[in-house]
Amino acid sequence: MLYRDGEPTSIACPGCAGVLSAFTEGREDFIRYVCTVGHSFSLPALLYAKEDQFEYLMWAVISVLAHLEMGYRDLLERGYVDVAVATRQDVETRIEKVRTYAQLLRELIEADRPPASEAGEIESGAV
Numbered sequence: 045m046l047y048r049d050g051e052p053t054s055i056a057c058p059g060c061a062g063v064l065s066a067f068t069e070g071r072e073d074f075i076r077y078v079c080t081v082g083h084s085f086s087l088p089a090l091l092y093a094k095e096d097q098f099e100y101l102m103w104a105v106i107s108v109l110a111h112l113e114m115g116y117r118d119l120l121e122r123g124y125v126d127v128a129v130a131t132r133q134d135v136e137t138r139i140e141k142v143r144t145y146a147q148l149l150r151e152l153i154e155a156d157r158p159p160a161s162e163a164g165e166i167e168s169g170a171v
């Protein structure tokens with residue numbers, strides 16, 4: 045996508061989730077993304093940061109799924125299952141689904157190799 049100089053993008057800053065604006069600095073083959081607080085990224089650095097953010101969030105989801113499994117197991121072990129809301133079988137089925145989702149996500153992360161994995165370092169600071 046080609047942006048006019050200083051045009052806001054729809055991409056959130058990986059550092060603060062603020063709006064990134066695009067700057068070409070007079071070169072059509074170059075683009076710099078800068079957020080409202082001054083985080084600044086070249087295109088390779090932005091891709092690297094977004095890939096890092098993606099991996100972090102995938103692991104965060106796996107963590108939530110692990111916590112759900114632990115909570116549901118506590119529910120079963122402590123006999124909190126209320127048959128009016130969910131049966132023991134419902135809870136056991138949910139535990140299996142949660143375990144399956146976590147395993148699938150783990151396999152996706154471990155198999156994932158983004159092309160931008162060595163794209164560069166993140167720059168920050170005011171422009």
Ligand SMILES: [Zn+2]
Nearest residue numbers: 057060079083
């Ligand atoms: Zn920012």
